[in-house]
Amino acid sequence: MLSAPFVSKNWICATENFDDANWVMVGIPYDGTCSYRPGTRFGPELIRLASWGLESYSPVLDKDFQYVNFFDAGELDLPFGNRDKTLDIIKNTAKEVYAANKKWFGIGGEHLVTLPAMQACFEKYKDIAVLHFDAHADLRDDYMGEKLSHATVIRRVSDFVGMENIIQVGIRSGPKSEFDLIKKYNTLAKGINDFSKKLEKIKNRPVYLTIDLDVLDPSIFSGTGTPEPGGLSFADLLNYLKEMTGLNIVGIDVVELSPHYDLSGVSAVVAAKLIRELLLLFN
Amino acid sequence: MLSAPFVSKNWICATENFDDANWVMVGIPYDGTCSYRPGTRFGPELIRLASWGLESYSPVLDKDFQYVNFFDAGELDLPFGNRDKTLDIIKNTAKEVYAANKKWFGIGGEHLVTLPAMQACFEKYKDIAVLHFDAHADLRDDYMGEKLSHATVIRRVSDFVGMENIIQVGIRSGPKSEFDLIKKYNTLAKGINDFSKKLEKIKNRPVYLTIDLDVLDPSIFSGTGTPEPGGLSFADLLNYLKEMTGLNIVGIDVVELSPHYDLSGVSAVVAAKLIRELLLLFN
Amino acid sequence: MLSAPFVSKNWICATENFDDANWVMVGIPYDGTCSYRPGTRFGPELIRLASWGLESYSPVLDKDFQYVNFFDAGELDLPFGNRDKTLDIIKNTAKEVYAANKKWFGIGGEHLVTLPAMQACFEKYKDIAVLHFDAHADLRDDYMGEKLSHATVIRRVSDFVGMENIIQVGIRSGPKSEFDLIKKYNTLAKGINDFSKKLEKIKNRPVYLTIDLDVLDPSIFSGTGTPEPGGLSFADLLNYLKEMTGLNIVGIDVVELSPHYDLSGVSAVVAAKLIRELLLLFN
Amino acid sequence: MLSAPFVSKNWICATENFDDANWVMVGIPYDGTCSYRPGTRFGPELIRLASWGLESYSPVLDKDFQYVNFFDAGELDLPFGNRDKTLDIIKNTAKEVYAANKKWFGIGGEHLVTLPAMQACFEKYKDIAVLHFDAHADLRDDYMGEKLSHATVIRRVSDFVGMENIIQVGIRSGPKSEFDLIKKYNTLAKGINDFSKKLEKIKNRPVYLTIDLDVLDPSIFSGTGTPEPGGLSFADLLNYLKEMTGLNIVGIDVVELSPHYDLSGVSAVVAAKLIRELLLLFN
Amino acid sequence: MLSAPFVSKNWICATENFDDANWVMVGIPYDGTCSYRPGTRFGPELIRLASWGLESYSPVLDKDFQYVNFFDAGELDLPFGNRDKTLDIIKNTAKEVYAANKKWFGIGGEHLVTLPAMQACFEKYKDIAVLHFDAHADLRDDYMGEKLSHATVIRRVSDFVGMENIIQVGIRSGPKSEFDLIKKYNTLAKGINDFSKKLEKIKNRPVYLTIDLDVLDPSIFSGTGTPEPGGLSFADLLNYLKEMTGLNIVGIDVVELSPHYDLSGVSAVVAAKLIRELLLLFN
């Protein structure tokens, strides 16, 4: 064939071989329940392209991405108009990942894509705890009459995981009913010290980490349909991550980049760099 | 209250009183089945804002918009995640318009919103003919397994109107199966003379006109998720419209402006000016 | 008429009835004296649209916007080329608001629109104090020979209110002569503690609050023709507001969003959320 | 000083020496009466920058720009808030140009800047005829009560030049009253043949040419606050220009580029290339 | 591994197997000699993404893309700062394609990438003719002292192919010296009839077709650093292509999409659709 080097069509530093990988990265280009400004379906593609501007080495963690074993499966080919079938495909794919004794790394797409992945994860790890970074609680019981929505996803997760097994960071927007639930179950970390304390009780358990990128302040992450000023800086977010060192993370997703609102491309770079740090930290 | 003049929140020149109106304009901010680049839900709002840059007089038609009796009902409040309920709301609203002996002017949103409006129209006018301007035939029987989609809408319309009662303009993209149907039923106008000839056979019947704005060339209409180079210029489109003078148009919709791809705002102005010309022509 | 729910064309949660309202919100789409990058005339419209992405509940204040009684009068229809007539219309409208025993909430437009509103306010409240958030002092006596300009507005206000009754926050740009005035009258708060101390002396008086949105850092508020790096974060601004709890605020305006420089729409959301917090705090 | 070549800060191919020049190019960054979407004050600067992407040779005219003697005076420093003083400065500058036996080449800015230049021109050439390319007639007697506005400029010109000495091209938007005037005086060219015929009667007279760039279709010129679909292509416009070969053009202006709506920069290039062709044609 | 369908990372309808292919598509992300507005290095990637919005069927040609045998090799990994090494890599890759008895389909990148591909092609086909679509002649002997540049590429090609074997379409910008060459060798088609006549003399020879996308008018193709108004419409370009039916095309490239100036994404779609038509026509 051709002898010249070609640019990989995968994530930078991804492993070519599925069997070698500890983590399987799956793009999930779905935004079918988005209520306000859609477009997250283009997120996985743009983040993958942005990965090619990253250095492989992280000076913060003093580790090199070249030694992380992750496989980039690409993006699922989903029937956009059919929410239930889409959720089935995601769930089945996540089950295959867990059946192969690997860890799931989903890249959204809207936040609802977390639900089927966590269902698959829960089938394997019954005592799972959930770490949830987000500007929004996503704890509504229904949204405009729908039980399955980006705005209800953590509530649906709580149906099988239990509210007492969820720790939240950065929540700053939602109806009063959600904040009543947050108070009742004391899910929300009040700063990094409280976060650290809350982590104590889950340190011996498998943990699923879900990050809605709008947990970041829109100054550093404009690429969202639902900007909420008053969020974390990138440095804040890294500090939270470093607190999690040593946790047994068995699944991760990073969701809700909406490229329409990321005209400078900074948000895609932020997402890509965050994902590199996550894989370095939990490899 | 306040005595100063305030800017109307309605379309320019809209009638304040529903009862006085011949036409009822309804914004339909729905894009739930969009397969490629969503965002048409913001179309009706942006077109209404653009209407305030229009002159009321049309030198092409030598008529003034101030003398058109149309009521701007605003935008429907729709449950985005629920396609079937959305279609019901549109259909019921269109039925109310026809029950009040008025004409329907829908502003999309994606093209699927034409289906319920035309169903309501068909319940009143059984011998209806359909004029369809579009870059795409929208004649698939299903799209990714779905029967109800922006890509199947004219096929669904043909189920009750009949392929032989459809005239198409500007179609230039689609799978072979759609073009086979087009040839079989000879629906597509081969230029303006053929269009004029095709109009002959429907001139004594009620007609529903549906315009997907991507029938225009992307040079003048970039505001679409599915640009198809090789389309009509604005002057071409006006010439087609002028051929329709005297037809008994009983329903119109103008759909598929996607503001994400209209960074200069020209597409919204094009849509607004087209709507003014349509209302002037068929008042 | 039509039975389906339609999207309101007013601000989210606005009261339908003028008489019920404590606050009257008036959009003032004027930018006629803008010296550098015009476009604030589109501010009120874009902020109103952004209000529809807000939650009604504020977790920071633990209050719900649904219980605020404010009336959205819409945008004044102004003669753009005629500054003096424009100022008259604004002043008369504000006088009507105060005559009805309601409070004025202006949304600019450029900062000059504050002057006529504050003149009307002063006619009712002779002992008024002024809180002024801005990157620029706006204390020039004239600007390119003009006495009435966005760059002279607080100086003109001081003509009847008195420099000693003005407290400023965030000022960080201007000619030396303005900073000499600031020092002479000690108007500028040196951090939040100094702000708190300065508030002591006005706590029993009626207060007019005017916020030029460029007081925020351009990282979180790019939507301005005059970005001044080194400003407040959104969290900083909320902290200043919370210090003001219990003040007798009788008039507010929020000015200078320039949508041309807000391509991601974050600035409009920032403005809308700020306005929600202000109305919750001072209802 | 410094021996390296530096990029000129003037228009490409401009003459360094005022005295040598036949034409004097003056940028007029004024948009104070703009009613809809302001921003044309940045036009002259952006067009000058775009000039540096031009070739000096025109294959259409087979002439080279290096042999045109024009002086680029730069942009006037204008008091934005003061319309009357602005008009005085422009008029005086134009008078100085004509007093020096040179020709005026104005670059707007909004269309009102044509008025003082043409007044100065008229003081020298009493039998002047006017060629006016525009989407809008600009023949209102007043606009929102103002006699001096971008929307009244040709009417004001007609006050001293006479309607019968005006030839118009491309007009396609305005109130009925303006089109009544157009018909009464038969000012509007009905295609290029009619234009050619109309030129016959002015071929022995001094002519002032004013081009509002929105005469072009927004497909090729999106950089305008008032896009009017249905306009000229660039090739159409060149054809009109070529008809004018041999006319005694004594003043030109090119106005109304609004860079906010020219995100790709194509409109600025179109304006710059048009200006090169004009100077080549009428040198 | 994983059983769900994934989105291909290749061009739509590309053959998975190199050996089966007639054509080999190679992305060449190089823009190192670009003089004015760089960015074409991102062209191949953006065009590949846009390919996924295409239908596989072309109604103009009545052929289906699924039956074209082309292999998408992806993008070459090039040393940006080193022009000569970059050219070597391209040339060697093209030689391998020709050695495998396949045809080269390059996607630029800047126009200089045509040179090494055509050198490789010429080594195999000594009697090659060249069809060159472009706004610019690219016939300079040097550009700012450089012999190898995007502005000299066709001159360099003529060094071994001979000026008399080059046919040009759409050239409308350049210095006089280039147009003198064009006239001397009569390379430029004066409209489609002249093109057809010129094709007569090369109909029995191998032909290399190179298309600089700026041959299109910037109204339909804004995505270029060097917009030249007055170009071809998309329909014009298709008409030229259809004239070429039956030619023995042995190499093609499509170059100079600059995504920075394609904010709506229309230019990328135009490029992708053109490439589909080319592969359908010359499969």
Add this chain to the structure above:
Amino acid sequence: MLSAPFVSKNWICATENFDDANWVMVGIPYDGTCSYRPGTRFGPELIRLASWGLESYSPVLDKDFQYVNFFDAGELDLPFGNRDKTLDIIKNTAKEVYAANKKWFGIGGEHLVTLPAMQACFEKYKDIAVLHFDAHADLRDDYMGEKLSHATVIRRVSDFVGMENIIQVGIRSGPKSEFDLIKKYNTLAKGINDFSKKLEKIKNRPVYLTIDLDVLDPSIFSGTGTPEPGGLSFADLLNYLKEMTGLNIVGIDVVELSPHYDLSGVSAVVAAKLIRELLLLFN
């Protein structure tokens, strides 16, 4: 000639006379080795335009820009495709500046432009120390095989200045080998106190200050091809500058603004304001 005031085509407050100036500002529009997202060649021009929105007075420094004696030479006219010749031109120009006993103020362009300027500076000041603000260490020995690149520039500088004479601020991205060098020579300031301590040892020496603008966080500076979240705020950067009061700065450059990614124009304003503060501080 013309008596009206014209807008200067130079930087705001620049001295007209070369001989009077202490500083000579030279724009260097070169981006030929940029590996990822080019476009910095337009930086100097855009920063100069942004300078016209600045106040002349700095309240932070309590100094006025009108009293700074700097000459704006404009932008070098460079052969883009020829790196070595470009570097020669820059070096010779800087030598002329130093020969005239003035100080060099370069505005990039990519970071490689620092090398020839610092070579010229070193020829005059043999004991020079270097202050380097950047997100990237730029300490690679080669980049994709090239010794002279934006990614190797500080390494090349260290070849003659010595690693021990370099102090770095803000570095947060690069391969491990670069961070090994940083540790070995302890070049990187660990916060402002460490910076202050490091400055002690160079306070009696001539110092060259080079600022890659991406040292700022992308929240306040999106205008870069290589955004690195986690950087300095503008206030942070000013604090570092103030620590440098009293240093003997003999050369400065500010590089890497890439206007393609600065859609709101905030980054250009940030760069312009930083340059004003630098000239005020080191005049």
